[in-house]
Amino acid sequence: MKCCLVKWIIASTAPQGPDDISESELEMATVRHQPEGLDQLQTQTKFTRKELQSLYRGFKNECPSGLVDEETFKMIYSQFFPQGDATTYAHFLFNAFDTDRSGSIRFEDFVIGLSVLLRGSVNEKLRWAFNLYDINKDGYITKEEMLAIMTSIYDMMGRYTTPSVKDDAPFEHVEKFFQKMDKNRDGVVTFDEFIETCQKDDNIMSSMQLFENVI
């Protein structure tokens, strides 16, 4: 009896919460998004017609409504990393793809992002990576942003690793990164510093070419 009373009190004082969620779910379910035409996408990206068709088929199969919201995105991405927790990194990734901050990824966002990653020039890819690390998109990567990204990457490893992931491993990694990248030691990494350092590093340059033929 008592718990029913408590629940009722809570429910009556905060009516917006559950309603909002159900409303937004309803919106998600009814709103459909149709992508721009094939020709337009062809001009915007570097994919061929057939590639766009096959990409869209896969995309539409997973998300019949034409939009990916963050929860679905996190769930999909987490399936690739069963041992760890990929949700934080997926969140950053989602923001990197959702360029217009609409809260959902449309097919155009998806394909444009992929086009940069797979068919873009090295500079474009580096620009994309910089954009990913720069969480608040202000043009500078601070140590806190980098630490957040690094922690999320280490979270994906999970518990069972060798050697064990120490608590300060992300922090040390960030320190190394900043030592390498931050040339003028002002505590932030700008895009030019980033590009410059990466272009000098052979490892990074070669690994950028790694996923050329993914599609």
Next chain:
Amino acid sequence: MAAGVAAWLPFARAAAIGWMPVANCPMPVAPRDHSKRQDELIILNVSGRRFQTWRTTLDRYPDTLLGSSEKEFFYNEEAKEYFFDRDPEAFRSVLNFYRTGKLHYPRAECIQAYDEELSFFGIIPEIIGDCCYEEYKDRKRENAERLQDDQEDKKDFKPPNMTFRETIWRAFENPHTSTMALVFYYVTGFFIAISVLTNVVETVPCGSTSQKDISCGQRYTVAFFCMDTACVMIFTVEYLLRLFAAPSRYLFMRSVMSIIDVVAIFPYYIGLVMTDNEDVSGAFVTLRVFRVFRIFKFSRHSQGLRILGYTLKSCASELGFLLFSLTMAIIIFATVMFYAEKGSSSTKFTSIPASFWYTIVTMTTLGYGDMVPKTIAGKIFGSICSLSGVLVIALPVPVIVSNFSRIYHQNQRADKRRAQKKARLARIRIAKKGSSNAYLQTKRNGLLNELLDLTASEEEQQHLNKTKSLLESQHHHLLHCLEKTTGHDFVDEQLFEQNCLEGALQPYRSRTPSTSSLEGMTGTCCSRRTKRSVPLPIANAPASHAHPLALTHTLPKSPGLQELSAINIQCAEKQIHSSSRSNLNMQTNEVDRRNCKQQKVTTAIISIQTANTGSPAEDGGHGLPNRGASVVTTTSSNIIKVSAL
């Protein structure tokens, strides 16, 4: 890997570019997709009906027939299609599974035919969607039961080498397994009946001497006593035998049937102990009532009684509610009747509790007539009482009956679902673990691949890569990139635990050379020890460590060491991974170890047994020689180490 996730793998791989700038180590080479074909339509000809789908649709589930190269066996060269000689109706749901990621069970389909189709196409039934899973399981159970009836004879198959005790227990539980058991079963049944009968007949008056009638029990005391003794002896023997044979005596003693047995035979023994003491004979008579409980022993012989008992038990809440509402009504009406009849003279309604009897008799429409209201008000309320009695009694009963049947079935279904859920989750967990295990397995094999990358030709590499599907190799490459980015390697749970133990015991062994943070080796003799059972990406490391060695459970083979045992009981909490390498390095088995910053890992180590893979370099390098000072410090409750000198 799960459903349409395969479609997103290219995306996940592309997104891995985000790791590149922060990685400290070079990335591994990506698996090459030599089959550079465009997505094409595949024709699947199933007994004449042609289905068409994209190749990538089928590739989503590489561990099924259609998703793997197994379908090449069915390729028809002339018609350029895949021909399957199977049922096209069932194939529809199979193909829809690839398309939508959900497997449905068509209700019109025979369960066995469907099962066969699923197993032919390599799809496990556990992934049937929630919408159809219950129906599928129900049908499967029905079918199994139907088949089971035909195989009842198999139950009589006696497994060999049963101990005497087990034989007796089995004889008791399944009387028809052997003739002896059957005989015993009928004998006990007979004696139960005899016992109940004598209890009843005892009280019948037979013959009369002097003024009053005496019951048969008093007349033929000796005969009845002998009968009683015989019955009780049989029951006692049976109970003791059951107690002896029961696999779990404690459970047996707690069971309802055994309690009934005890209650049935107790009065006799108490009666033996207490002689004709006048004071307690009254109580003794009461005890004899308990003898009637022997009738409940019949429930072992009757299935129906057992079911009734169980259903009453499961319906208890409804019965309780009925009782409660009845009690409320009784109290109300009794009070009203009492006050209504208070005025009239020589009334039987002397008190409210006395009115209870009237109310009950009226409400259940019995109407004995021993208590009747005399005043007008009393009669009015009395009629109201009887009318409401009809309602109060009549209404809940059908509700209870239907409730009971609903609850009964629901109970069964809930248990079913719970059992199914556990199994399904376990299966999903195994599959999930299987995917990460697949990666770890591939890593061990993949070490060879990396070597070959440098030396061998392309064909050999291709050949090795063919052993797993392209999708899998791409997924593994992705995980490998993540490893390289962070500088840590994935490892499975057992090895991880073992590494922790190992690290706790030998803090001065350096580990993977590929990690960016190399701990310095404190120079001790143990650095000579060969590595064991850690999948390190070293070329000379043997790649087949199937069994992680249990460190603390094996005894040393070298005779020199004393056999002290280090019992490390680690509660696998999350804190384990914080037992960082640097902390463990500070853990140098000296006296000053207490000064170290230990968060969760305790210090005291005694000696270790190391059952190695028979490496000869063990001699002097055996971990920690016997330490005199063994300190037991538990800085946290997670790890308890016991020291022994």
